[in-house]
Amino acid sequence: MTDDDQELGITESKSHNTGEWYAEVVRKAGLADYGPEGMSGFIVTRPRAYAVWERLQSFLDAKFKSTGVQNAYFPLFIPESYLEREKEIVEGFDPEVAWVSEAGTKELEERLAVRPTSESIITPYISGWVRSHRDLPLRVNQWCSVVRWEATETKPFFRTKEFLWQEGHTAHATHEDAWEETLTRLDQYESVYEDLLALPVLRGQKPDHDKFPGAHTTTTVEALMPDGKSVQGATSHHLGQSFAEAFDITYADEDEEERLAHTTSWGLSWRALGALIMTHSDEQGLVLPPTVAPEQVVIVPIWQEETKDEVLSYAEDIAEELSDAGVRVELDDRDERNPGFKFNDHELHGVPLRIEIGPHEVADGELTLVHRPDGESVVADREGIVGTVEEHLETIYAKLYAAAEETLDGAVREADDRASILGTLGQHGGYVTAPWCGEEACEEPIKEAMAAEIVMVPFEDDDPLVDEGHDETCAICEEPATRTAYFAKTY
């Protein structure tokens, strides 16, 4: 074995050292490198990961466009006075930002923030574009990167000082319209996770004390990671009228009266890639669902000198037929590598389906299909290969989803007092549901004892505690409970 070969395999354990294992998969599967010296917290997104991000973008962007969203692009920088204005109206808004204070060879008169999020620059423009009720709803979205100078440890895609995301910003005539918008986007985020990434999520709203500063309601989709922590998968905010008031978004209504608009904002970042990689991958390396895999199928021909020509030509025909049908297929005909090396290599890189073809397969008009997630191996007829492969790709998606769903379903546990919340979280991780009075003070004791918090509360319609007449009490303070809280550890 060369150095190269030794370097190839994953050496860390997913269950025992999840963090180290994750970092190893990211690096060895060629997904990302760390930033240059002096730039800790930054990563270089390599083509393999970026291709997944592009598929996610195109999936979500099509949904946005089919529901009235237009893309735009706003400046990378935000004047300090704009951020100050947001701070004044929005208590608790104090992002850790990177400041540009020199440009060219001059000191700037006013510092410019590298955008940490764009509410404060987009909202004033929306204000200028909205004149009449006919201009509403107004929806703009941008795909861009943002910078937040958090001092925590870097975890590619989960925690980086710069990250890629999209941020949508909308204005509406009524509170109800804004609420409908908020949920439309949340549905679309849920669909990214469930229909594209094979990741079931929980949906609900953040407790009031953990809303986006200034928001009326923050809604969220939460995904469970294999180490039992919850990841906030995307958020969609009903901003009420606070931003409209601060930035003066008013419109002339049909009755000619001037009215204040209602706004929303919503974002999904490349953290979704982190959740994807961490959930499905294993100790052979990356696992990707066929929906986002750069190559869905790899064909590995197995030949001896005297069978090489017939095996290769059989394999090439199959590759061409699959490719013509729109399947993303790679034929690995490298001379200098043996089949065993190739199997490991493509497992490490997360190709969902492997086709093995040797002289026996050629003779019998067959081929062998191997599923990446569980190694299941099936011999199939050469004839009808396109349909066969498509079925197997669907099966692989279903397997990944089912495994993640089973984990999630088994990870939601009930508790009704402080000791059992802490005990259950400590022993199992995952989500612990408990009746809750709604006060932030009752989250404190849990937060202090371990890095856990209320990650969400189900929507009113889904929360049995919203019924009149129930008599449950808060698991912490024993006052009447008003909502069900989902406690979990988080990243």
Added chain:
Amino acid sequence: MTDDDQELGITESKSHNTGEWYAEVVRKAGLADYGPEGMSGFIVTRPRAYAVWERLQSFLDAKFKSTGVQNAYFPLFIPESYLEREKEIVEGFDPEVAWVSEAGTKELEERLAVRPTSESIITPYISGWVRSHRDLPLRVNQWCSVVRWEATETKPFFRTKEFLWQEGHTAHATHEDAWEETLTRLDQYESVYEDLLALPVLRGQKPDHDKFPGAHTTTTVEALMPDGKSVQGATSHHLGQSFAEAFDITYADEDEEERLAHTTSWGLSWRALGALIMTHSDEQGLVLPPTVAPEQVVIVPIWQEETKDEVLSYAEDIAEELSDAGVRVELDDRDERNPGFKFNDHELHGVPLRIEIGPHEVADGELTLVHRPDGESVVADREGIVGTVEEHLETIYAKLYAAAEETLDGAVREADDRASILGTLGQHGGYVTAPWCGEEACEEPIKEAMAAEIVMVPFEDDDPLVDEGHDETCAICEEPATRTAYFAKTY
């Protein structure tokens, strides 16, 4: 007329005040707004312009991907020491950059530049990824924004401190491979202009003294603007081995010898949008070719109270049929606006083809088609409308291209001495070709007398002066001429 209506029209003259007219089209057609106070030089790209950029991106990106390019994403910031390293090896590299020196609440140990271009951060990573000849060619591209703090006046899409672009970076085993890459990208840029934007371009190389610093050869496509100036439409650089040497991109060749790679880089920015807008638009507003127009067709129904239902239902059927066939069509059924207002509105916004439908058209099973660029109006049958519309869209593209080509063809003039170069440029603008010795000194007198320079030199194969045995002399110094220089004023 309301204020709104008065504001609608273009008031500046394209031929007399090209700059003011351009700015007015950009603003009134809803393409871009200027940045906030304190951020002169920045623009907000509104959905109408961004949608054109997205079509350009998807056209070019597909070409890239079909020729072996992978997208990636590198950090927004570049450590000062990395830029310094580039400066040391590349004489003349001294970009005006924006510096981040504080982040969070701390001074940074090392200043970070907001990327002005990414050679200095991408090349070291490429160096790490290339080990063997099997890793070559290696091609990465990123779509991103860059910042260059130039103090010149803002012209949306032509000159802005932040602009959107793509930058491709590749490494190759041989000089010839890198040269082939350079020309492949130049061909693709030419195709963006000629096949997507209806803009014929000239192609060639920059004079040696105007190459990208450190490059072996800089190739360019140049577009003629209506005010007679030339715009550098995109550049593709053969970087030779200077970057490979500085950043140590070596590979083990088949014979196990360690060899130095050859690199290229190539970029196209949103300046292409500026060239598009400026060339085709007129005093009614924006003109777009159907290839990139957000709406290719607008249907304006013309009704009286008693004919409204039948006209609208006829128009809706047509809209549906076109839309089902993949035509981007909008039915303008606004009640509160009359047809004349709508005509002006869609002309201002650059919809290539208008369909007018009144009660007569309904009665006769017909409709009226009006071409945006020249107002040509044709009555056509309702039957077969999809094919008819597609033909008209092609005709509109061909009209725009032909007009631009005629202008370009008429704008290339010959001269053979200094006085006639200056006289011709002064009188007509456009391109003046002249035999040239190849020395920068012979560009100086022209540059000093007016803001004109050698914007390109045809490739050797296209340049008659490269033949042995010609006896022409440099138009300036009268030494033997080696190449044909294209002089032009530039932005």
